[in-house]
Amino acid sequence: MLLLIQYTLIFASVLLLVALGGCFAEHSGVINLGLEGIMVIGALGGALMMRYAPEGISSFAMIVLVLLAAILFGLLYSSLLAVAAINFKADQTIVGTALNMLGTAAATVIVKAINTAANPDDVSSTIQYVVPKKAFIVNIGTFQFNWFMVIAVIALIIAYVTLYKTKFGLRLMACGEHPQAAASVGINVFKMRWAGVLISGIYGGLGGICYILAGVSEWKFENGVAGFGFLALAVMIFGQWKPQRIALAALLFGLFRALSNVYTGFSILTALNIPSTVYNMMPYIVSLVVLAFTSKSSRAPKAEGIPYDKSTR
Amino acid sequence: MKKSFWKNAAVQSMLASLICIVLGLLIGYIVLLFINPAGASDAITAVIKNFMNYSRSTLQLKNFGSTLVKTAPLLMCALSVLFAYKVGLFNIGVAGQYCVGICACLYAALAWHWGWLACLLFAVLVGALWGTLPGLLKAYCNVNEVISGIMLNWIGLYGTNMILTKVKESTSPYTFHVATENPKAILPTLGLEKLFSGNNKVTMAIPLAIILSVVIWVILSKTKLGYELKATGNNKNAAKYAGMAEKRNIIMTLAIAGALASMGAALLYLTDYEQWQCTTSSVPGMGFNGIAATFLGGLNPIGTIFSSYFIQHITSGGAYVDKTMYCSQISDLISSLIIYLCGFVLFLKFSMNKIIAKREEKRAAAEKAAAAVKEGGDK
Numbered sequence A: 001m002l003l004l005i006q007y008t009l010i011f012a013s014v015l016l017l018v019a020l021g022g023c024f025a026e027h028s029g030v031i032n033l034g035l036e037g038i039m040v041i042g043a044l045g046g047a048l049m050m051r052y053a054p055e056g057i058s059s060f061a062m063i064v065l066v067l068l069a070a071i072l073f074g075l076l077y078s079s080l081l082a083v084a085a086i087n088f089k090a091d092q093t094i095v096g097t098a099l100n101m102l103g104t105a106a107a108t109v110i111v112k113a114i115n116t117a118a119n120p121d122d123v124s125s126t127i128q129y130v131v132p133k134k135a136f137i138v139n140i141g142t143f144q145f146n147w148f149m150v151i152a153v154i155a156l157i158i159a160y161v162t163l164y165k166t167k168f169g170l171r172l173m174a175c176g177e178h179p180q181a182a183a184s185v186g187i188n189v190f191k192m193r194w195a196g197v198l199i200s201g202i203y204g205g206l207g208g209i210c211y212i213l214a215g216v217s218e219w220k221f222e223n224g225v226a227g228f229g230f231l232a233l234a235v236m237i238f239g240q241w242k243p244q245r246i247a248l249a250a251l252l253f254g255l256f257r258a259l260s261n262v263y264t265g266f267s268i269l270t271a272l273n274i275p276s277t278v279y280n281m282m283p284y285i286v287s288l289v290v291l292a293f294t295s296k297s298s299r300a301p302k303a304e305g306i307p308y309d310k311s312t313r
Numbered sequence B: 001m002k003k004s005f006w007k008n009a010a011v012q013s014m015l016a017s018l019i020c021i022v023l024g025l026l027i028g029y030i031v032l033l034f035i036n037p038a039g040a041s042d043a044i045t046a047v048i049k050n051f052m053n054y055s056r057s058t059l060q061l062k063n064f065g066s067t068l069v070k071t072a073p074l075l076m077c078a079l080s081v082l083f084a085y086k087v088g089l090f091n092i093g094v095a096g097q098y099c100v101g102i103c104a105c106l107y108a109a110l111a112w113h114w115g116w117l118a119c120l121l122f123a124v125l126v127g128a129l130w131g132t133l134p135g136l137l138k139a140y141c142n143v144n145e146v147i148s149g150i151m152l153n154w155i156g157l158y159g160t161n162m163i164l165t166k167v168k169e170s171t172s173p174y175t176f177h178v179a180t181e182n183p184k185a186i187l188p189t190l191g192l193e194k195l196f197s198g199n200n201k202v203t204m205a206i207p208l209a210i211i212l213s214v215v216i217w218v219i220l221s222k223t224k225l226g227y228e229l230k231a232t233g234n235n236k237n238a239a240k241y242a243g244m245a246e247k248r249n250i251i252m253t254l255a256i257a258g259a260l261a262s263m264g265a266a267l268l269y270l271t272d273y274e275q276w277q278c279t280t281s282s283v284p285g286m287g288f289n290g291i292a293a294t295f296l297g298g299l300n301p302i303g304t305i306f307s308s309y310f311i312q313h314i315t316s317g318g319a320y321v322d323k324t325m326y327c328s329q330i331s332d333l334i335s336s337l338i339i340y341l342c343g344f345v346l347f348l349k350f351s352m353n354k355i356i357a358k359r360e361e362k363r364a365a366a367e368k369a370a371a372a373v374k375e376g377g378d379k
Helices: A001-027 A035-052 A059-087 A090-118 A129-134 A147-165 A167-177 A178-184 A187-213 A228-238 A244-263 A267-271 A275-296 B009-035 B040-051 B057-086 B094-110 B116-141 B145-169 B192-196 B207-223 B222-233 B237-243 B246-271 B285-296 B301-320 B330-342 B346-376
Strands: A126-128 A136-140 A143-146 A218-220
Touching: A001 A035, A001 A143, A001 A147, A001 A167, A001 A187, A001 A228, A001 A244, A035 A090, A035 A126, A035 A129, A035 A187, A035 A228, A059 A090, A059 A129, A059 A187, A090 A126, A090 B285, A090 B330, A129 A136, A136 B057, A147 A187, A147 A244, A147 B116, A167 A178, A167 A187, A178 A187, A178 B246, A178 B301, A187 A228, A187 B237, A187 B246, A228 A275, A228 B145, A244 A267, A244 A275, A275 B094, A275 B116, A275 B145, B009 B040, B009 B285, B009 B301, B009 B330, B009 B346, B040 B057, B040 B301, B040 B330, B057 B094, B057 B192, B057 B207, B057 B246, B057 B285, B094 B116, B094 B145, B094 B246, B094 B285, B116 B145, B116 B246, B145 B346, B207 B222, B207 B246, B207 B301, B222 B237, B222 B246, B237 B246, B246 B285, B285 B301, B285 B330
Parallel strands: none
Antiparallel strands: A126 A218, A136 A143
16 A cells, blocks of 8 residues: 555656646647657656766765756757747647657667667666665655655645746746737747746656656666656646646546556455556546546637747737 | 749648758768767668668668568558648547557457458458547547547557457467468568569558558548548638538548558558567557658658658668667657658748749849830830
């Protein structure tokens, strides 16, 4: 039971972080379908930092360095989306999809190149981080507490305050609802949208490193992040683009994802004799069902996905 | 006045695609330089040469055949994405539809021992049903087809793994060979293997896929159905106002798209070119490459034939890079770069038209000035 709670919390943290990223981008008026790719690149940044960080540094320094690396990689990668979608008015769906493919392909190529350079016989795309991972984990009895659970909560509070209590957040949301009106009162829509996408890059990168640290202590970058970026988008839609509701949605989805990791620990569930693939499918099936019931009365930002054109004011 | 050659939409699309390809290859080359400057030129030429890396012409032909074998399913996936895109739907679920196609045709061939036509039609049917799911969700529940498509990709992948485990070899994670288990499920070659130095994987799949792309072109641009579908894509409410069944059109489009992708899977797996690995942990790349081919082909079914071949050409070419320095994923990197650049096509076309307009303006001004000078001279 404790294991289920542990996994639920950690997967919910991933989903929460990434969904909040998507939330910022969409409130500014850009649909960020590239979250999956941003997660992979953020994870790559963090994993590389864990590999190359000097040995014997304190846990705190390690956590800070890894987070900064993930944030930086996510930020830089999301600027590819921003420049295409905002400045060049590209189709956001195509660019997002391209970023997802590019993320996995680039991470695989980079990691393989590093591995092969270190050892010519090693052609795997795996990075190991057994020792550095310990910095993130505190054992409380049998419960493995992960610092990312705290980071996710802090991120949630920051997101809520930024969106609803600051001038910046309200202006950002105006750009996603009615950019022409926002522009007419002197808000720079392009800058605001850039800010929205870059913040989603930060959150996405953090979510990515959190995801690969959730279970195992090595990561094969060929696998990407198994649709988690899109699950996070489903969480965001289910949460109706509101941070506090997104948090609840993330817990629900996290629970179903965690079940596929730990269902063997429950005698009732193993007695049902359902193949493990069914548990693997669960989060995706649940999200489809949930979306079917909640999308009808969708409260999506009105101008999302539409490139801003000054001449249409 | 004669219409400028550069103003032709087809010429502009082709030019834009070529720019994307060249830039994609160039960035890929730069990445290779970063990894290891010594072999970068060899590696990028190996990717571009693909089957021409062999010196003997029989081997060249045989491997050219293999590239074509994999082009057929890619073309079908690209057609699936294209068909949906023309109706305003982004069919990212193509990878999942491809997956259920594999599942349907292999299960029918290996468990029920059906003939090839029955297997092919069964795959088409299952794909169409799978495609209806996001269609229904979109039409009646307003679920974004991109999100539901991704979810269905993963459900399809895990489902395929689960079902095909029943027809796999006991010692490996791979399914049985269709050729040894049920030879009558293999697609007829129509004598095509003779053209490719006896490569018996070259079957009717290739001409069939090309014929289907022409059919799709005809449906979209010459029939009432195509017109209605495109109208629905342009403006759902206007189409409804004009008396078109917009919900039915959305569902039908995604069903057809699903059928196309699923058929593509059958066209590859019923040649026994490869077996399905029942422990596959990521969605097949064929679907995503299909998206690349669609946009690179300038959203035209005929252009898609060439772009599909090109994407498959460099994907197969990735196998020939020097493995001690680079990995074959370098071609995935190049094709994803190309899709990213395809996002800029609109902007490219816009700038092309701007340049043309400026030139014409200049020429018109020059002609006017010349005429004025002439008039002045007459006086």
